[in-house]
Amino acid sequence: MKPRSGSASAPEEMPVAELRPRFWERHRLSDLTHGEWEALCDGCGRCCLNKLEDEDSGALAFTRVSCRLLDGESCRCSNYPDRKRYVPECVVLTPANLAQHAYWMPSNCAYRLLYEGHELPQWHPLITGRADSTHEAGFSVQGWCVSEASLSEEDWEDYIIEDL
Numbered sequence: 001m002k003p004r005s006g007s008a009s010a011p012e013e014m015p016v017a018e019l020r021p022r023f024w025e026r027h028r029l030s031d032l033t034h035g036e037w038e039a040l041c042d043g044c045g046r047c048c049l050n051k052l053e054d055e056d057s058g059a060l061a062f063t064r065v066s067c068r069l070l071d072g073e074s075c076r077c078s079n080y081p082d083r084k085r086y087v088p089e090c091v092v093l094t095p096a097n098l099a100q101h102a103y104w105m106p107s108n109c110a111y112r113l114l115y116e117g118h119e120l121p122q123w124h125p126l127i128t129g130r131a132d133s134t135h136e137a138g139f140s141v142q143g144w145c146v147s148e149a150s151l152s153e154e155d156w157e158d159y160i161i162e163d164l
């Protein structure tokens, strides 16, 4: 198994933006404003968990080892604007590259759900109006991820979890 980062974007916090009502249902992803696109993130932090790739089959396994920039409490990136400088492999998810990445995103990820034609879940912050609702619904990594900063890469296999 070899490490495969390929984490995506978990903004620092719900952005303050002009959001059109139910924009995720009424507009194509490619027509969203930057603020709307960012607001789709449910703040789960799951895409910021490191993965291991089977060198023969290419299959990916999620671990509960998180990127060093992920804040394990808030489940947000601690340096979102400048993250590529510290984590070059971090994927900046956009409408243009979503098709390329949706397959490995966690199954609860709002970007993946919309890309696959599903609705947002009832616990999504855009539905509840509260950023904490992702944690309350048990979909975030709050309290159970371990930072890669505190582990050797050789130990990641001990932290493999079921597919997300």
Ligand code: SF4
Pocket (backbone or CB within 6 Å): 008, 009, 010, 011, 040, 041, 042, 043, 044, 045, 046, 047, 048, 105, 106, 108, 109, 110, 111
């Ligand atoms: S998995 Fe999706 S919804 Fe969750 S933090 Fe990552 S980009 Fe946001």
Ligand code: SF4
Pocket (backbone or CB within 6 Å): 007, 008, 009, 010, 011, 047, 048, 067, 068, 069, 070, 071, 076, 077, 078, 079, 080, 083, 084, 087, 090, 091
């Ligand atoms: S730099 Fe790390 S914590 Fe920040 S968005 Fe990328 S994978 Fe997540």
